[in-house]
Structures are given as C-alpha cells and as structure tokens.
Amino acid sequence: MSAITITLLLAAFTLLAMAVVMGTILGVANKVFHVPVDVRLERVAASLPGANCGACDYVGCGEYAEAILVKGEAITKCPVGGPAVASAVGEIMGVSVEEAFPVRPVVHCAATTAQRLKQTPYHGEQTCNAANLVGGIQGCVYGCLGLGDCVAVCDYDAIHMIDGVAVIDYIKCIGCGACVKACPRNIISQVPFKADRILAVQCANKDFGKEVQEVCEVGCTGCKSCARANPDLISVVDNLPVFDYTKYDPRMSLQVIQDKCRRESMVWLGKPTPTELALAANETMPARQEAEFKTTVDQTEWRG
Amino acid sequence: MDYLAQLLLIGLGAGLIHNFVLYYFVGLCPFMGVSKKIDMALGMGLAVTFVIAIASTLSWGLTYYVLRPGAFLSSWALSLITGQAGEVDLTVLAYLVYIFSIASSVQFVEMYLRKYFPPLYKSFGIYLPLITTNCAILFACLEIMKNVVGVDTAAVWGLDKALVLSVGGGLGFTLAIVIMAGIREELELADTPKSMQGAPIAFIVAGILALAFMGFAGIDTSLGKLMLGGS
Amino acid sequence: MLESPVTAPGRGTFTRGIHPFEGKELAADAPIEVLPTPKQLLLPVLQHIGAPAKPPPKLDKDAVAGKEIAGPGGFVSAPVHASVTGKVGKIVRVTLPNGRHVDAVAITPDPEQPTPDELYAAVLGGDWPATDLPEHEPGAIADAVKRAGIVGMGGAAFPTHVKLASNPAKPVDVVLVNGCECEPYLTADYRVMLEAPRGIVAGALLAARAAGAKAVVVAVETNKPRAIEALRTAARGTIATVKELETKYPMGGEKQTVPAALGRTIPTGGLPLDVGVVVINVGTALAIARAVLREQPVTHRVVTVTGHGVHAPKNLLVPIGAPYADLVAAAGGLRKDAVRVVSGGPMMGFAVADLSVPVTKGTSGITVLTRSDLAVAEQTACVRCGRCVDVCPLGLVPTKLALAARKSIWDVARRYHITACMECGCCAYTCPASIPLVQLIRMGKARLPRG
Amino acid sequence: MAQSDGPTPLERFINGILPENPVYRQMLGLCPTLAVTAAMKPAMTMAAAVLFVLVCANIMVSLIRHLLQPHLRILVFTLTIAVFVTIADRVLAAYVYGMSKALGPYVPLIIVNCIIIARCEICASKQGVLPAIGDAVGQSFGNAVALASVATVREILGKGTWFDLPVMPLTSGDYGWSLMILPPGAFLTLGLLLGLNVHIQTVQARRKREAEKAASTALATSA
C-alpha cells in the first residue's frame, strides 16, 4: 500500500472510530438519562405570540405555556393573541374555547388639560406614579394626570398624550395591558371589544355631580340618563355608569345611550370610522409588531 | 518549585494577562449575551470553566495519543497495517476531532444533569447549548494543540499544563463576565443614551476593561524572572 | 403605688440624621390662643390610620359639641365627635392634605358658642391630678380612650386604644411620651408641654396603667429647656422620668426616639411594641388625660400656624374640622411671597393647594414657606456622592432605592430594603443634586410587586 | 416544498448585506470582527475564508437536508463546517503563509462562528441549493462589509494606512493611535460603530415618520 492510501485509511478510520464511540455513548446516554417531557409544551409555547408582555400575569410566554399544561391555567388569558391563539392552544390541549373576544384598554377620562379645573403648579418627579402621591395637583383625584406613564410603558407606540389626556391608538394597540398596570389612578381598564367600535364611559369620578362640575368641565355627573336608556346594560354605581360588557351586544341600539349623555362621558372607541380614516389616509400602518428579540436567529439556540 | 511556578504562570497568563475575552476576543457571544445579571453570568462562567476542563482533557488526550506525528495510537495502528514502525501525521483532523468532542461532551453533560440534577439543570443547563459554539473552548483546545504538535520534544505539554491553561482561561472568562454583568446591572440604573444602550455600551465597557487589564501586561515576565531565575 | 423609676439607658442620640434650620423661634413664645369659631366645619370620617368611621344612615340634624357623629368602623378605627354645637349639613367629599379623598360631615356652628377662655379651660387649663390619680381599671382606661376617638396626635394618627390594648404576647414595660418635636418650625407640642405639663404626665401615667407598663419616660430634645423643666416639675413624685435627647432630626421618629431614650432597637418592619414600648405623643397623652379624667372626646387640638409666609405665626387651639383658611387668617394671613402651604412640618408635611381643607386630629401645624426657603438648584444627575447614605437614620442607601424605583428595577429596590424606609426626608434634604429621593422611594414602595 | 414560500436567492443575497447584516443587526460572529480587524488585509482574508466556508457549508447542508435527523442536525452542521474550515486553513497556509500566520487561531475559530451555523440552520437546511448559495454570499458580503468598516477605522487611526497604503499622514508612524490596533481599540471601535449604526437607524425611522405625518396632515387639510 502506498503512503497516501494508508494515511487516508487511518484518517477515515480514526474519525469513524471516534464517531462510533461518541455516538454510542451519547445514544446510550440518551436512553439511560431519558427524562419524559410533555411534547405539548413546545407546541403550546410555539403557538403563543412570544411577545413576553406579561399580560397573562406570567413572566413570559414560556411560563404561561407551562402553567397551561401543569396548572391547567385558562387558555384564553393571552390578550395579544386573542381568539386565534386561544383556539390554537385549545386544539393542542384538546379543550374548547367557549367564547373569546380581543380585549383592549379603555381610558376612563376624557378631560384635556384645559378642561381639568383647580390645578396647581407641581414641582417634583414628572411621572404619574410619583405625582399621584402628591395631593392637589388638580381638582379631580380620579382623572388622568397627563404625565404619560402609560405612554412610557407602551412598546407598541399605541398610546399618546393628546392635550394632556391619554388616548389609545386602537390600530396599533395589541391589548397587552401594560398601560393598565402602569396607571396609578387605575383609570385604564381592559374591555372586551365585541365589535370594532364599542361604547365606553370616559370618566372615573365617583363624586357627586356638583363636586364633579367643580373640578371638571366634561366629567360624568352621575345623572343616570344613560342607565334609564338601557337599564339592563348600564348600572350607576357611585355616581358613575358601569357597563356590563357580558351583556353588551353590538346589535343593541346603543347610539341612543350616547345621545342621552349630557356631558361628554359616553364615547365610541375602537377602529377608526371612514371619516377618521380619510384624515389618516396617507399614514403607513406599521405591521403588527413582534417583540424585537424574536429574530429568525433566536429560534436556533445557536450563538457563539 | 519551578514546576509549580510554571503552572502558575500559565494559569495567570490565561486568566488575567491574556484574558480569553479581553485579549483574544474569544467567547464574546456569551460574554455579551449572558452578562445582564450577575447570577446568570456566574452560572455561565462556571459552566464554561467546567466544560472547558473536560474538553481540553479530551482534546489533549486525542492530540497527544492519536493525532500528532508519532503519536502512540496512530503509530501502533500503522505498524498493524504495514507491519513496520513509522509515524503518521493526522493533525489535519484536529479541528474536526475537537469540535466533535466538545459537542459530544456538552451534550452528555446536559443529559446527565437533566436526569440526575434537575434543579441544577434548570439554572445551569440553559447555558450548555450555548457553550458548544463558544469559541473560548475551541480556542483553549487550539492553544493546547499549539504546545503539543510541532514543538520541540522538551517543550511538549503534558495534561497538567493543558488543564491549568484551560481552567485558568475559564476562570478568567468567569471573572470578566461577572465584572461585565455587575457593570451592566449598574448601567440599568443609568440614563445611557438610547442609541448606546445594550450591545454598544457593553462593547465600550469591554474596551475600557481591556484597557484596564493591559495594566497586567508584563507581570508574567517579571514573576517568571523572580521565580524561575533570569537566564 | 409609687415604684422606683426605671432609668432610661439610651445614649440620648442615634447615628446619622441631620440638623436642619429650626425656625422654632417664630412661634415658640406665642401662647396658645383659641381660634374664633369658623363659619363652617368639615369633619372627615377618616382622620386616622385604619378603617373609616361610619356615620349612621340617618344623620342627626343637630350636632352637640362632644357628641359622637360617626362610630368606629372596626377595631383599628376611631369615632369622630362633633367639635362644635350646630346644624349638621350634607355629607361632602374632601381631599385631605395627604391626598386621601374621603367623606366629611359638614357642620354649621350655632351663633352661641363657649367663650375662648371657657374652651381653653376645658381643653388645656385647669388642674390635672398627676400625683394622685384615681384608680382606674386598665380596661376602663383603654375603653375611655377608644370612646374618645383618640389617635396619635403627632401626625401618624394611629388609633391609640389599639396600642394600649393589652397583648399577652407582647408585654409592655415602658410608656414613652414623645416630646421631641423634631420637625422644624412646629411648636404645638412645645406649647402644650409648657402650658399643660401635669396633664401630659397624668395622661402618660394612665396610659402606662392601661398598657400594664411599669415605667414612664418623657423624652424631650435639649433645645426645649423650659419644657424639660416644666415636665420635670410635673413628674416629681410620680414614676415618670424626663429624658433629654440630642437635638437632631428625625429624633421624633419612633425608630430614633426609642433607641435614643431607652437603648432598644426596633426591628425593621416592627413596632415599638416588639421591644415592649408604647410611644405616645405629648398631645395624645393630654387627650388621654382629658378623656379619662374629664370624660371629654377629641374635639380640639393645638395647631401651629407658622413659617415666614404668614404675618403672625401663632399656636392655636382649634376645633377639629376648621378650615385651614381660618387658621391662616387668624395668623395674620398669607404674605405676598408665600408659595407653599404645608400641612405639618416642612420635612414630612404635605403641601396643600386648597385652603378649604379641614384640620384633622393629626394636624400638628401649618407651615407656610416662601420662595427663599425653597430656593433649590436645578435637579442634576446623581453623582453618587453618598451624602444621603451619610444622613439616613436607618442606614439605608436612598440613592439606590430612588433610582431603582424610578427605573422599576424591583430586585435592586428589595435588595436595598426599600420597605424599611420611613420617609423622614433627610436624604432629599441633603441631596446636592436636588433629586426628589423621598418621593421616588415612596413611589417605589407603592409600586413594589408583592411577594 | 419549502422553496416556494421561502425567500428567493436574490432576496437572501440582498438581505444579508444590510437588512440582516450578521454583525450589525444580528450580532453574530463578533470574535473575528474584533480579532482580525487591526488592518484591512487580514480582515479581508478572513472575509474571504468565511465566504468560502459559508458557501461550501450551505451547499453541502442544502444537499443533504432531507437526510438530516433533528437531534443530530447540529452535529452534522458542525462536522461539515469543520471540514471546510480545515480546508480553508490549509489552503491559506499553503498559498498565503504570511496571512495564515497573522490570522493565527482565528481561522479554525470560524468553525464556531455562529454566522455559519445560523445560516445552515435558518436557510440551508430548509431551502434548495440556489437560495442557500445566495444567502451564503449575501451574508458573507455583509460580514465583509462589517469587517471592513471596523478594520478601516482601526487601520487608518492606528497606522495611518489602508491596505498598508499610506492614506493618513497625521496618524502614521509615531503619531499612530496604537491603542486602536490593540484589543481595547477593537472593542471601542465596534462599540462606537454599533452605537452609530443604531443612531442612524433611529434618525432614519424618525425622519420617515415625520415625513409621513407631514404628508398626511397636508392631505387632511387639503381634503
């Protein structure tokens, strides 16, 4: 045999031997060290949006997936994914989804800076959470402070301070609920959007009408005319109308409720109307945002 | 005494003076990726140190006994085939063999941990797949190879030196990544400009850290003189 | 029943803390005056820590001074009594200086009211039998305190009967009367100590009996020598002793007074009760004496109206529910350069925007500050100079807490013990960068996720 | 099967250069970006080596993609890459010995350069040979652009030269910023360039938004 043949042989044999040894060890180890894992975990995790926004009250999508499997957590807790994700997860888990609507936040205050009365200059940390600890910044202790903590936490550029009050851009909003958690005055709440546009109360002041009028030009006075228009849907608690959204049906005659309101507290929210669309015609809509780190690369687990 | 001094110098050199990350730029991905929290960084560093020790032992053994010209096993195989003594150079296979053994040992460790130490696996195991492609490990193997193949017989490294180099390098990596994590935790509280946040500022910090580590340059030379005698 | 007085082994001071501008000379020598009866009073149902008092479903049309108009809403709660005789109006909502938005009962006083002298005599004056107190059952004392609606008058407004209720698990051996009015400017407690020292001692002795304590220590800062003298005289022949403490802010905080006076350290997250101590304010002690010996509830309190922003700083005896505007008017009104009206002292008080807010049981003073008192440099970034660490009386690291709170990094906030902060304000007072440290820490405590 | 919905070869190629630049956008392959960029020559040699390995590995993986077993996939990738790296290493040593010596261990370290494994995983193991080649070339060009940017800054500031040609007399000889050639200079340069890159991106995005806003308001007022 020539030298080259021998070297070739030896090299090939060396690697083959190594592959056999390593392969055997790993293969045997794979059997011996086998740990059973629920295969559905990966599939559930894969069908969640991966935004890790925490709206489901778990640290991330992975945790939520684990909770669904291990603790039997409800499959409808992901507001970002909405019904599509719920049904996908339901399919994997073999459970049915009764009913799921996308939930979106609603700001229960409509008073602009100019409409809020009894304001006092405020020195201190310029965030709502800090300012909320100082009394007397404005007359209304329920209303929006306008310092924008909700804007700061929104990863989707979907909430803005317009004339000093938070306004949600429902085209960009994915319903993660970060603003709901950020608001120190709890005036943002998650509401099921049973239609593209729903009616909502835009005031949170629980005081008597006269006191509300002293501090706000637009706030709800608790006059109850809305509740009289539809007593089934609306009840007035603490001088404030409350919608029972489980009974809300887009086919109800709702416009009459808004028409009855003497202040400006009943508002249609949601998808923009054709008129509004015409105004924003040229604005390019950003594609639905995914969390930044979810690049193609990350799916591979490979770094180095 | 001289022996210990030699080992000390190798370890010190790999850990501090020629730090894997700050001097040779190897292991940068985990250095950047897993340095956001001190605990995680420490876990990563120790995992790397552990794997690096295993991998360098394996690769030293394979290089010394199989790959290098005149290695015991390859010569023996040659004599079986040809019936006469001789030597064969298989170093061309080195890269393949190293990466093979690194990948296999990492996977083995991962499976073992998952079965017998689930808590450890949970806190430690997530780093293991990342380690396979951590160039620090392959780099240590290559450094060892440099001192086994193609050097004068007297200077061929034994397993002891190989291990000291790899563990020293691993600990140096741990030190660097833990320092980095500490600084990045601190920077969480700072108002770093938007465009510098994340990787850019981390690189700047690494740069200044590398600058600071340059202060150690020459310590091994001086210590060598002190402990091993001048000439 | 004289027992040997327990010596107070504290070293008279605590570590760190600050020495702010005192400003006490403004009102220290103004004797307590009685406020003219206001046109309308608002009695908030929540003037204390705990559950709000509950007004009956149907309010009496007429209020009689000293009569309960809202009963306690639970164990940790206190009733509210009408402070004047008059007509009861509607329930309205008021926003108290601390930002609480609560129901309040409006009372329009009758034109005929007791004369100022009568009022003074009823609340502060007259003789207080400090040395030969009638024997009261401990339970009866606590009960009287509860019925009188007494809450901590130092500012915290914790219902006093809860402190006095005997708890076998945590026996009390010392009642510490806190006369360290460490807040700058305020002199209400000081005047009470000067004008009714025997009442204070009597109240303290009653409290000690109710709590089963063997000793009474009255702690006063050294900047009030006349008060120390008056209390010493009043305490002669009783088990009460007077302990002088270094003048330093925040000496009046329980966590500082107790170690300084008694050498016992209150554990973090704990109460004085954990080390066998009940701490009551001098005003509270007087109120106890009044409740037990004269069977009168809390209807009035002494309030200092002071600061460079009022024309004539004064100490006033005020009915609970009187609007701040009346108090300020009685002190000569606001000066042109007044910019900030603070309920309480400048270190821990709340700025008030609206002077229609009523005086509550916890209102110890109204400090009106001018622009020059507040001239502060613009806020800069923290340079980690560590001055806040040097002054924090609790040994915390305020800058870390504040920055962690600002950035919502909760593990750092927890690691540095954010919940231990008592918001005394030393750090923000000292901060060269003018960072609102206390506000940030308070925000952090509010937002800290549980668990 | 996957070819129809996967990106086309041209898309893959263009993506690699800027939109998915391996260094600036994906933060991959950082070790060589720092280690071999003290000057342009080694940096470009390295880029060429990466190009060779990536193209070969992508072709190979793409060819055998139907034979891959999921759990042994990575092992096969690594082996393939290691072979081509060895070949590249030997070729360099045989024909450009000086460069091979200058690059030292960083040629074998291409094996663990995550750009390559990532591309095998993302593209080659799912798509046909042509897109795989397009992808490999595009990513390599992106890598080369990144290496060149860092190396240009470092070489010009550090030695006053570019490809060893004197271009900047102010920083040549004793006046060179030696630190730029040393490890800290590599970190600092890359850090600043990354920051600059992010800054440019945000500025561009802001400009774009503002332009759109202006356009839409103009439309609204005219309507």
Add this chain to the structure above:
Amino acid sequence: MAEEKDPKLEAPLAPAAEAGEKVRLPVVVPTAQLTKRPTGNVLGQAWLVLVLATVFGAGLAGVEYALGPIIAQNRLNETLAQVPSLVPGATQGTADDAVIEGRRVFRALDADGKLVGWVVPGKGQGFADKIELVVGLDAKAETITGLFVLDQKETPALGDNITRADFRGQFVGFGTGVPLDAKRAPRDPGTGTIQALTGATISSDAVCTIVNQTVAAVKAPLAAAASPVAVN
C-alpha cells in the same frame, strides 16, 4: 391610491377584525402526551454522521496529502529565507533535526555546501505575548552573527521596535559566553550589555532572555557537531 390604502390597513387590523366571531372547538379529553424513551439502534440512527465522518476523514487526509508538503516548506522557508542575512557567508540552509535530540536547528551553508554557521529558533514570553525569533551563530556557536524576529505582538510603535534592524544589529558580534542583558546604557559586548529600546525595556529584556536561553541550550551540542565538520 384607494386600492393601496386598504391592504395596508387590513393587516394590522386583523385581530380586531376577528372580533365578534365566537370560536368554538370540539371538546376532546386532554391526555398527557409524554415523550417516549427513544428506542432502536443507537448507531443506526447516526448512520449519516458515521458516513460523513469517514468521508470527511479520508477527504481531509487527501487535502493534507496535497497541501501538507507545501505548508511544511512554507514553514521552513520562513527561517531559511533569513539564513543568508543571519550568518555571513551563508547562501543556503538546511533543517537538521538530528544534532540536538528533539530540537530543530538549521545549518547555514555557503555556496559550496560548507557549514559556516547555525540558525537556531527560539521562543519565549515577551511583554504582550510570545516572541518567536531565530538566532544566527557561527559554526562553533561562539559568536552571535544575526538575529531575526519571526513573530511578535509587542506594543505597536514601542515594543515592536525589536524587529527593527538597528535593535537587532546590536546583537551581532556578541560572544555566547556572556549572558546578554538589556539596560538603559550603551551597548557593550564585554559585559553583554544591549542598549534597551526607550520605553520598551521589558520587550528588549525579553529578547535578550530568549536569546540567552536558546544559546545556552544549543551551544555545547552545536559546537560538538561543528568540530568534525570543520575538520573535514
């Protein structure tokens, strides 16, 4: 224009557009689906790896067969190219692994193939990193005839001046009997003093140390090896 508008708006609105639809799915009893312990032949599954390993091994050996000699020659040439400049009178060199057991040295030969000196590689720790150099010696290994630095990573513009001819030139003519020492003093062959580079004492010193160590290790064997040749 209008046609373009719609798709843009449709995409982001997709989740909202689904509103109102109730999602109903068949109820299936959930069962735990655990992964099964893998079965089958361990090596059988890894056949691709085995095949690849074999093919790659043979392939690489082939590559090495083709390129290995060139690389080896490159390595030799690195030093051999320096031989004429390191040893006066030499025109060529040959590697010699036999003179000293386990250590490669180079014979410097003149045009006639006569031994005129030796070139010895040395290696050691410098200031920043390893320094690799070759030392030229006369035939009896008594005098240093030249020095060349093959590889170094010393501080640019400072330590890397050890590669400059004026620094290296200092070594020429030093006897191998006296250990060399880099000092901040003028060159003096008598005391073995090499004038250190300003600001790079450590690098200069490291070069001296490496030369000393190299020379000390080879001096005696080379002298011994040279004498018979000289006689011939």
Add this chain to the structure above:
Amino acid sequence: MTDTTAPKAEAAPALEVAPSPHAFDLDLTTRGMMRDVLLALLPPMAMAIYTFGWLAVLVVTVTTASCLAAEELFERLRGSPAKLGDLSAVVTGVILGLTLPATCPWWVAMIAGFVAIGIGKTVFGSLGQNVFNPAMVGRAFVMISFSKFLGAPAYQVADAAGILSQATPLTVARDANAVMPELWPMFLGTVNGSLGETSALACLLGGLYLCARRTASWEIPFGVITAVVLFAGLTQLVVTPTAIAAVPALRLTVFEHLTGGALVFGAFYIATDPVTSPITGRGKLYFGLGVGAFVWLIRTFSGYPEGVMFAVLLMNALVPLINRGTVPVPVGGPTPALAKK
C-alpha cells in the same frame, strides 16, 4: 415636561405643590462639590507651575479646554443642553491635565480630553452615569496610544539641567543599578513626573481639605495608603538581593512608594471620584484597599512603572460587585422578607 399651570381665581399668592421634604440644605449643590475639588487642586497645580513652569499651564489649559469643548459638542449631539455650569468637565479636565507629563504635546492633551469626555462619560449618559473615571480613561487612551510622547522617554527632554531631564523616580526604580532620588525632593515635588503627582506634600494638603469638607470620603485614601504601606512594608521585610536583581522594583521602600509617583494624588483626587467609587463607607474602604493593592502589584511586576491609572480603572470595574457585597443592613436588621431567604 413643564409644570402645569392654571390661573388662580383669588388674588392670594399663587401656591404650588411638591412632595416632602419642603426644606433643603441650601449650601449643598453638585456645583459646589465640584468647586471644592477645584479648590483642593490648587496646591498641586501651584506646585506643578513652580516645578515645570509654563509647560504645566499649557497642558492643563489644553485638557480643560478640550474637556469643555467635548462636553459641549457631545451633549449637543445627544440633543440635551450642555451643562458646562456644573463644573464637572472642568474638574475632569484639570485632573486629566495634572496626570499628564509636562512634555506632553498639545495635541495629545487635546485627544485625551476628548476621549475622557466622549468615551469616558458621554456614552454612558453624562454626569453621574459613567462607570470608569473619565480622566483615567482619557489618560489611559493616550498613554497607550502615544507612549512615545508620554512614557518614560518623554520625561527626558534634554532641557538645560532642569528637572525635566531626570528620569521619574519609579522609572529609576526599574533599573537595578540606578540610584533612587532622595526622599525629601520626592516629598516636596522637585522631581520629574506627571504634573500634579510630583509633590506628595501639595496633594496631601489639598486632599485633606477635600476629606475635611467631606467632598472626598476619607475611607478611600486611607485604604489606598494602608494597602500600599502593607504590601511594600512586607516586601521590605522578606526581599532578597537576588529577587531585586530579577525584579528591581521590589527594592522600593514604603516611603518611596508613597512619594515617588502618583499615589497620593491618585488616592485623594482620582480614586475618590464619587461617581466611580462604591457608595457605602465599608465599600469605599474595600475599594481603597483594592486600588492600593493593584498599585503595588502593577508598579512592582508589570511592564508599566506606575500603576495608579490601571489600578483605579480595574477597581472602577469592580465597584458594582463591591456595592453588591456591601449592601448595608438597615438599623433594626434586614427586612423580614429578605431575612427569610
């Protein structure tokens, strides 16, 4: 964001609201602290001018000017208003200038200033956010880049028998045969070296003022000096002639360590930079000890004669870990939730 203002109905004074406390120590400002540092830098500055003449003025002026220019420029780039008034850039500039040798070319000083502010400070988010001492970052950058102009050889400009032609004491120490300068000149400052470091006396004067004003924490200089005294003292006890022959810097005595280089300057002015040192007293002490230990190690064994700059940078990097290890326990013990863990 601006304060929200609303017209007040009454003619009464316009009130405002703010969180407590409503009282402030009006004497304490960031600017005031910086002014203190500048005041304390006067003695070494004066000594530098005495020793090196107009060269000292030139270098310090250039660094200060370039630091100010860099601050202005980079803050503009960031889009935030430059706050030159807080004097922090001036402090950085003066300290940086005083750590450079008199022979430093003006353009090197300028680059140092720009790097100090640019890479040392602005990229981290300006005042108070930087991890490393900006002056030391700037110095290290030029020290390594332009060692020709700044290293030992730079000190030996052949001027007419002045101080500039001497080698610095620590460079002398590296040559086993050279004779160390007398202690007294080293203490007074009539030896060669970086501008501010030569006079231990002047640094001590200014440093003690800083500590007395509590602008600098005494723990840090105390720790630095203690560690150096300890290490150098122990070395003195055990060192042998053979060891000195191998590593000449081992012969440095405690006093030579203290007076021969930038130790006192570094201990009082550089290491005490509050931004880049630990926050608690205990942490500061550890920090100081660490700096001292590194100074000794680097001076003795590394390739660089002086180690203060590297030691400070190295310990700056460790500050977060020191802070982590020295979280103070509140009076009354840790919070119950944490104690349980």
